[in-house]
Every structure is written in C-alpha cells, then in structure tokens.
Amino acid sequence: xxxxxYNSIVLSLLFLSVVACSNEFPIDEDGLLITDRxxxxxxxxxxxxxxxxxxxxxxxxxxxxxxxxxxYVRFGAPLTKLWPRISLAEDAKLTPKISSYNGWxxxxxxxxxxxxxxxxxxxxxxxxxxSERIVxxxxxxxxxxxxxxxxxxxxKVEKEYIFLIVERPLQ
Amino acid sequence: xxxxxxxxxxxxxxxxxxxSCDQDTVLIGEPVTGLSNDAIxxxxxxxxxxxxxxxxxxxxxxxxxxxxNLSSAQVTASIPGAAGTYFDPNSYHTxxxxxxxxxxxxxxxxxxxxxxxxxxxxxxxxxxxRFYYVIPEEARGKEVSFSFSVxxxxxxxxxxxxGPYQTSRMDMTRSLSLTSDETGYISLRNDSEAAxxxxxxxxxxxxxxxxxxxxxxxxxxxSDISHAFxxxxxxEAYRPGVVFPSGxxxxxxxxxxxxxxxxxxxxxxxxxxxxxxxxxSINMTRSINYVLALKEEAGAWVxxxxxxxxxxIYVNNTGPGEMTISVKRYKM
Numbered sequence: 042x043x044x045x046x047y048n049s050i051v052l053s054l055l056f057l058s059v060v061a062c063s064n065e066f067p068i069d070e071d072g073l074l075i076t077d078r079x080x081x082x083x084x085x086x087x088x089x090x091x092x093x094x095x096x097x098x099x100x101x102x103x104x105x106x107x108x109x110x111x112x113y114v115r116f117g118a119p120l121t122k123l124w125p126r127i128s129l130a131e132d133a134k135l136t137p138k139i140s141s142y143n144g145w146x147x148x149x150x151x152x153x154x155x156x157x158x159x160x161x162x163x164x165x166x167x168x169x170x171x172s173e174r175i176v177x178x179x180x181x182x183x184x185x186x187x188x189x190x191x192x193x194x195x196x197k198v199e200k201e202y203i204f205l206i207v208e209r210p211l212q
Numbered sequence: 213x214x215x216x217x218x219x220x221x222x223x224x225x226x227x228x229x230x231x232s233c234d235q236d237t238v239l240i241g242e243p244v245t246g247l248s249n250d251a252i253x254x255x256x257x258x259x260x261x262x263x264x265x266x267x268x269x270x271x272x273x274x275x276x277x278x279x280x281n282l283s284s285a286q287v288t289a290s291i292p293g294a295a296g297t298y299f300d301p302n303s304y305h306t307x308x309x310x311x312x313x314x315x316x317x318x319x320x321x322x323x324x325x326x327x328x329x330x331x332x333x334x335x336x337x338x339x340x341x342r343f344y345y346v347i348p349e350e351a352r353g354k355e356v357s358f359s360f361s362v363x364x365x366x367x368x369x370x371x372x373x374x375g376p377y378q379t380s381r382m383d384m385t386r387s388l389s390l391t392s393d394e395t396g397y398i399s400l401r402n403d404s405e406a407a408x409x410x411x412x413x414x415x416x417x418x419x420x421x422x423x424x425x426x427x428x429x430x431x432x433x434x435s436d437i438s439h440a441f442x443x444x445x446x447x448e449a450y451r452p453g454v455v456f457p458s459g460x461x462x463x464x465x466x467x468x469x470x471x472x473x474x475x476x477x478x479x480x481x482x483x484x485x486x487x488x489x490x491x492x493s494i495n496m497t498r499s500i501n502y503v504l505a506l507k508e509e510a511g512a513w514v515x516x517x518x519x520x521x522x523x524x525i526y527v528n529n530t531g532p533g534e535m536t537i538s539v540k541r542y543k544m
Contacts, residue, residue, distance in 0.1 A: 091498050092470035092510065115505065116436040117450040119468075122498040145498055211452065212434050 069196060076132045078194030083202050085128035086110040088148070090119065098209055099166030104176045111175055111205045113167045120149045120206060125187075127204075132194025139189075150185030151206045165212050175205070247275045247282075247368040251360050253377075254342070259476060260380040260487045263352050264294070267345045267377065270304070273362040274338035280366035282336055285318075286329035287343050290357045290376075294348035297323050299330040303339035317341075353381040380488050382406075384476060386538040387528065392431035397457070398441075398537075399424045400514065400521050406541035407523065415457045422459030426516055427466070427525075430454040431533045439506040439527070439535050441466060443517075446502035465499035467513040468506075469524075477526040477538040478509070491522040491542035506535070520544060 069075050086101040096118035102111045110127075114120075122145040127135055139146070153175070161171040175181070187204045254268040261267060273282050285299065299321035302314035317339050321330040330341065345358070357375035383406035390396055390409060397410040401424050415421050428442045432452060442451050443464035473482045496515050503512050511526040523541040530536075 090468055092468045094470050116434070117502075117504045118436075119500045119502070121500060209436075212436055 071134065071138075073134055074132065074194075075196050076194040078130070078132045079198050080130040081133055081191050081193035081198040081200050082130050083110050083127055083191060084130065085126075086112050086204060087126035087128070088112050088114065088206070089124040089126065091122055091145075093124075096123070102167070102169075102172035102176075104172075107176050107179070108200055108202045109176050109179075109182075109205065110202055111167075111172060111207055113207050113209055116209055116211045118208065120152060121147050123148050125204070127189060129191055130193070134192050136190050136192060146187070148187060148204075148206055150183060151187045151204055153181070153183060153205050153207050155181075155207060157210060162209060165209065167207065167209070171207075175207070244274070244276055246279065247273070247362065247364045247370050249273045249360065249362050249370050249372050251372045251374050253374065256475070256483075258483065259485050260382065261347055261356075261377055262380050262382060262384050262476070263347050263349055265347050266296075267347065267356075269343040269345070269358070269360070269374065270340055271343055271360050271362075271372070272338075272340040275364045275366075275368070277337045279368075280337070280364050282332050282339060283363050283365050284329060284331045285341060285360070285362045286327055287345075288327045288359045288361075289345060290326070291348060291351045291354065292326045293323065293328070294346040296344070296346040297328055298344055299328055300342040300344065301330060301333075303336065303341060305340065347379055351379045354379055381542060382486075382488060382491070383541045384539065385541075386477065386479075388537050388539065390429045390535045390537060392429065392533040396429040397422075397425040397460075398427040398429060398525075400426050400516055400523050400539070400541055407525070407537075407539035412457075419457075419459055422457045423461065425457065425460050426462050426464045427514065428454065428456060428460065429535065431535075435505070437504050439530055441503045441506065441512060441525075443501040450502055450504065462517040463501060464517055465496050465515040466501065466503050467494075467496065467499045468503045469511040469513060470507075471509055472511050472524070472526070473509060474524070474526060474540065477524070477540060478528065486524050486540050488542060490524075491544075494522070496522075506530070 067075050082105040083103050088096050090096050096114045098113050124144045190201045192199050250272045252270050254270050301318040303317045304312045307313050317334050317336050318330045319333045355376035361371035363369045385406040395409050395411040399408050402408045444461045445463045473480050474486045508529050514523045526538050528536040
C-alpha cells in the first residue's frame, strides 16, 4: 500500500509540473497583459483643465461605428493645455500614449465651428440631434483634430478615433 | 505519587520567581542641581516665515527652590526684530482642561536693537515666557538665529540657542475685496504690498495707473464665465461686456488652479504652504491670458508680463459681482 501511495504522489507532481508553466497571457512591450479580447472601442472622452476640473458639460458623445468622440465644453473653456482622459474597452490600449504625469495637450485643432439650429441644446447640454448631425458629416471635421488609435486586448484589432470638441454657446 | 508532587513544587516556585513585581524605581535623567532652561518654537513649523509675520517661542526656565529665584531673561537675535518684538510678561502653564493659563510674573519687556530683555517682578523659581519676534524687512531672504539666556538670583546663568530659521522672500496681502463694477483692477507691482486694488475712479483720475494694472476682474451672470480674471490680450469673445481701461496693456500669464488651500492665504486648516521654491520652479508654459468660472478655493498662478513678479491669487470667497482674494507675491 505504501508503494502505490508514493507512486501516485510522484505521478501527480509530474502531471502538475507539466501544466504549471503555460504562457497563455504574455506581456507586450509596455508591460501590459495581452489577452484574447478583440473588443476595440472608446467608451468615454474626458478633458481636464489645469485646475484638474472637467471643462465638459453633460456627457461626451462617442460613436463606435463612425469612430468619432465629441466632447461638449463650456463656453470660453481654454483648449491649449488640456489633459485628456480617454476610457477604453477592457484590456485595450491607446496610442500615442497619454502621459500619466503632465499629459498637457493642445486641443485647439479639435475645435469645431458649427452653426447651431433650434433643438441642438437643451438646458445647457447637447442633444442627440446635434451629435448625429456632426457625426453624419465627416467632411466638416477639422483636419487638425486629434486622433488616437485604440488597440484591442489581443493586439490584433486597431481602430483610429477622431476626437472633436464643440463649445456650447454662452448660456 | 511522590515524584509528581516534587515536580509541581519546583515548577510553581519557578513560576512565582519569574512573575514577581520589580519594585525598584529608576531615575530617568540626572537630578537638577542648578539653573536650567529649554525653548521651543511655537509658530507653525513648516510655514514659510514671512516679513511682518511673527515667530513665536516658548522659553522655559527653572531653578531648584532652595537655590534662589529667576531674576531676568533675555533674547539676542542675529537680526534686530521689527517693532512689536517683545517678551510676554506672563508665564503660561496648561491646566487639566488643556487650556493655557497666564500668570503675571514679570514687568514689561525692553527691546534694544537685537536684544529683548525682561525682569521678573515676582518671586518665581520656574516660568515659561513667550517671545514674539516680528520679522523685519532686513531679514528678507536671510537666516535668523536666536540666543535665549536667563539669570538667577544666586548668580547662575544659562543659555539656549534656537535657529537658524530661513525667512522667505515673499510678500503676502490678505483679504482684498474686488467688485466687478468699481474696484476690479489688480496690480502686483506695488513696492510694499503684494497686491493692490485700483478702482475705476482712481484710474479715471490718474490714467497712467492703467499701466500698473496686471489683471482685470469682471463678473458675468452666465455660469460659464462667472468670476473671471483677464489680461490685456484676453480674447474679446470671452469677455462680453467688459471694457478695459485705456492704457491697460499688460499681457499677464495665468494658470487656473483649484483646491490649493495654502494655510496662510486661506485660513483653513490644511497644512499646505506655497513657498519660495514653488515660485522659482513652476512651469508657466501652461499659462493663458484669461481665467473663467472662478469660485471659492480656486486660484491662479500669475506671472507679470515683464517676468518680474510671480504670484498666487487665492479666492477666499465669492458673491454676486464680488470676490475676496489673498495674494502671495515673489520677486524673481
């Protein structure tokens, strides 16, 4: 009986050692985990001023099919030194990188000049009517708008998003 | 049976020996044989020492009762203190409720140049006096050291060194009132005050003052603009209804800030302090020429157009069309 117990212990240890070191989730060049997720989208676009407070009004409009993110900002919000906070799908990463310290970026090129019509703004926030009108007219996007590319968790899917800023009229 | 009882007795006696209480008393230090003293700095330890501010000390002196009484105490500072430097003639002790109780033990203190001295007027063998040193203009940017000393009636004397303490090069002005209609012109170029506010009528009477104005304050009913600071090159679209005085030309640089509650400017209880090093090392490339939507506890880092002064303006509180600010200024 002792010999069979001893044998089964050794066999089970051998079996465990075989399955122990499998490299299913490697690390990429930035030290981030490469998973098997292929979702690749932006979920939120936030902008902070030099006082670390948001300059946005309401929510950002993100169209994951057209690959456009629009932030609606207060009238008079300065755009020269903003710190963007772009939220992504799980395990995805962004390129070019946004620094976690001193990520101040000039977003004046992303500002869109639009003629507003009735129904574009409701109690200070942009309506879907305005968002859809902007997205459906890609030729009006400024050429200098900021673009960032989202890379999925498995690093195989890449989508470039264009980031726009629309200033609301004086309330 | 018998071996068991012996074994228990041995164990029990060992246990009792180990658990017995140690009743010997131990002296913590040397017994006091003569006059002795000690001093601490009571003012905030990490706060920058500003000119016209006060450094407060507590100086404790004691002599065994049978040897005599305290007769006099004095402080010699390395730089003569400004008017208002004095020894408080009360000796303070803390009672059981935690309150500091004063007891008058000395006559008025005398300050001559660098020395402040005080004579004891009652028979006391132990006292803690408070010394207030008003930082003079001569000390700006320099270090100050103090030498405390005490004399007793039996001829003994002893002394205690404090310092050196660095004095800041900054100026500070607190609780300046701004109103959108009349008194909204901030100047950081005054020789003695960190910031002065000019009124519209002052500028009308003396138009050359407009070249001294660094920032124009204005209030707009819209929440997007609300309380705003403008430099001369601020875009017109973002200052609706604001008329700049003629001659206002300073392209002041500003960086909007929020929640920087400097303890000396805000009078709140956060231990944050803006010091000389902050003004020397701040990166002003993030600056713009207008700041909108200011509110309580917001602020702005400012650099004058000629780069001569840097300042931090803290918004103490706001009301419709008005605001109260406190300013720290640093000459580059």
